[in-house]
Amino acid sequence: MNEEVHEEEGVGTLCNGAVPVGESNSPAQLSENVTSLTSDGKNSKLIMCQFCTSKILEPQMGKFIEKECGLPRITASKAAPSQECDILKEFFQVDNIYHFLNLGFSNNVGHVKYLACADCEAGPIGYQDLQSGLSYVAIERVRLV
Numbered sequence: 424m425n426e427e428v429h430e431e432e433g434v435g436t437l438c439n440g441a442v443p444v445g446e447s448n449s450p451a452q453l454s455e456n457v458t459s460l461t462s463d464g465k466n467s468k469l470i471m472c473q474f475c476t477s478k479i480l481e482p483q484m485g486k487f488i489e490k491e492c493g494l495p496r497i498t499a500s501k502a503a504p505s506q507e508c509d510i511l512k513e514f515f516q517v518d519n520i521y522h523f524l525n526l527g528f529s530n531n532v533g534h535v536k537y538l539a540c541a542d543c544e545a546g547p548i549g550y551q552d553l554q555s556g557l558s559y560v561a562i563e564r565v566r567l568v
């Protein structure tokens with residue numbers, strides 16, 4: 424039996440592109456916070472940048488999903504990308520990047536592009552999976568108003 428080297432998608436690899444580490448469908452675990460931000464499983468409010476007044480996504484355009492994913496820690500400008508990672512678990516999935524009102528995209532990082540505010544460049548606020556074309560906005564990195 425050949426011993427193949429299997430690359431673990433562990434914490435160590437998380438900053439090397441966004442790495443999904445699992446998905447779950449357990450609405451029972453939804454925090455009250457999330458319940459108040461969604462209706463019919465979609466964002467019930469306008470999604471805005473945390474740092475400025477840039478509008479990112481209209482209500483009802485993102486589908487709430489739970490998935491564990493590591494992203495570099497958010498910075499208020501892209502001048503100093505963070506070496507540190509956060510594990511994020513709650514996202515709005517957007518099927519088509521043209522649904523976004525304003526959004527900046529990074530260069531390719533592995534198999535993803537990071538999403539950032541188009542105005543102040545704060546990010547990453549999420550990522551686009553280049554294979555599926557789907558984008559994921561991390562709820563805790565944006566403002567819903």
Ligand SMILES: [Zn+2]
Nearest residue numbers: 472475540543
């Ligand atoms: Zn901004």
